Amino acid sequence: xxxxxxxxxxxxxxxxxxxxxxxxxxxxxxxxxxxxxxxxxxxxxxxxxxxxxxxxxxxxxxxxxxxxxxxxxxxxxxxxxxxxxxxxxxxxxxxxxxxxxxxxxxxxxxxxxxxxxxxxxxxxxxxxxxxxxxxxxxxxxxxxxxxxxxxxxxxxxxxxxxxxxxxxxxxxxxxxxxxxxxxxxxxxxxxxxxxxxxxxxxxxxxxxxxxxxxxxxxxxxxxxxxxxxxxxxxxxxxxxxxxxxxxxxxxxxxxxxxxxxx
Numbered sequence: 001x002x003x004x005x006x007x008x009x010x011x012x013x014x015x016x017x018x019x020x021x022x023x024x025x026x027x028x029x030x031x032x033x034x035x036x037x038x039x040x041x042x043x044x045x046x047x048x049x050x051x052x053x054x055x056x057x058x059x060x061x062x063x064x065x066x067x068x069x070x071x072x073x074x075x076x077x078x079x080x081x082x083x084x085x086x087x088x089x090x091x092x093x094x095x096x097x098x099x100x101x102x103x104x105x106x107x108x109x110x111x112x113x114x115x116x117x118x119x120x121x122x123x124x125x126x127x128x129x130x131x132x133x134x135x136x137x138x139x140x141x142x143x144x145x146x147x148x149x150x151x152x153x154x155x156x157x158x159x160x161x162x163x164x165x166x167x168x169x170x171x172x173x174x175x176x177x178x179x180x181x182x183x184x185x186x187x188x189x190x191x192x193x194x195x196x197x198x199x200x201x202x203x204x205x206x207x208x209x210x211x212x213x214x215x216x217x218x219x220x221x222x223x224x225x226x227x228x229x230x231x232x233x234x235x236x237x238x239x240x241x242x243x244x245x246x247x248x249x250x251x252x253x254x255x256x257x258x259x260x261x262x
Contacts, residue, residue, distance in 0.1 A: 002040070002207060009040045010207050014214030017056060021160065021183070021215070022063045022222025023229075023239065030112065030157050030247055032056055032211070033105065034254065040207070045101025047204055049156035050197030055208045056158040057190030059215035060183045066223040067180030077141060077171045078181035081163070082188040084142040085149025089192040092153025097200060101156075106255035108155040109248040115161050116244035137171055144170040145185065152189040156197070160186045161244055175240070179226060 002010070013035035020031055032052030036042045042051070067073050096104060144166045152159030163182040167173050173181060197203055229235040256262050 002042075002204075006040050007207065007210050010036070011210040011214035013039055014055060014059070014211035015218035016214075017052075017211070018059050018063070018215030018218030019222040020218075020243070021056070021059055021186070022066065022219035022224075023226050030108065030161065030251070033157070034247075034251065036207070036211075038254070042204065042207070044202070045105070046097065046156075046197065046200075046202045049101060049104075050194055050200075050202035051204045051208050051211070053156060053158065053190045053197060054194035054203055055211040055215065057187045057194060058208075058212045059219055060158065060160075060187040060190060062212075062216055063219040063223060064180070064183040064187065066220065067183060070180070070223075070227065072177050072180035073184070074171070074173060074177055074181045075184075077167065077173065078184040080138060080141050081145035081148075081167060081170070081181075082185040084145035085152065085159075085163075085185055086188050086192050088146045088149030088151075089153035089159075089189040090196065092150040093156065093193040093196040094153075096154040096156050097197065097202075099154075102255045102258045104155050105251050106259065108157060109251035109255065111151070111155075112161055112244045112248035112251075115165055116241045116248065118165055120238075120241045141167075141170040148185070149189055149192075153193050153196070156193055158186040158190040158193075163189075164240065176226065 013032065016035065017032045032055065033045070033048045036048040036052055037045060042048045064073065148159055148162045148166045151162055160182055163185045164175065164178045167178040167181055167185075168175060171178075194203060229239060
């Protein structure tokens with residue numbers, strides 16, 4: 001049973017995660033897991049993964065409403081991407097439960113570094129703001145969505161770091177629309193993973209509740225800042241990439257220390 005101080009820290013951690021989701025449409029779970037483990041004090045990595053997956057899924061759904069009101073969600077693209085990804089997330093989370101949590105986080109940190117580099121290179125990519133699912137893109141959107149869901153479920157992470165660039169590549173969305181649309185997939189993948197982990201008893205529901213509460217406040221602030229940064233060409237991409245690199249390096253350090261690599 002967690003102490004009142006730990007629940008308060010859980011609410012604070014949730015506000016940071018919600019802010020990240022509102023700002024860049026991702027980063028929630030990869031920030032949530034280390035915050036729950038190192039700040040709140042949950043010792044079981046799989047409980048941290050399952051709890052954060054549920055909390056981030058709910059926060060993503062709440063933040064989605066903010067982006068929907070701003071009309072930065074491309075529903076047909078997002079729905080197709082998420083539908084394909086849910087199947088992959090279920091398969092990936094089933095496999096991920098059998099793998100050591102620290103090894104999962106270390107491997108994902110390496111993947112994040114690759115995604116960060118790709119985000120920096122995509123700043124001048126040709127995007128279609130309409131974001132419609134035309135025939136020659138629907139297969140690509142489904143394929144990328146399925147692969148993203150598989151990786152998201154395997155690593156026990158909402159997958160926003162993968163969903164945003166995945167939407168930018170497969171559907172040619174500009175980053176602001178990719179951020180808004182990604183929240184549908186983040187919510188779907190997180191909920192799928194959480195259900196799978198809940199079956200094993202690896203979700204702390206009270207902690208998830210306070211985490212969600214903090215995330216609501218942080219998400220509103222993050223979404224507003226995202227719109228301001230979008231007015232500067234490439235600014236949101238830089239923020240996204242910088243966040244990826246920072247968290248990846250931190251996770252590599254912590255995971256490597258735990259695994260005895262240094």
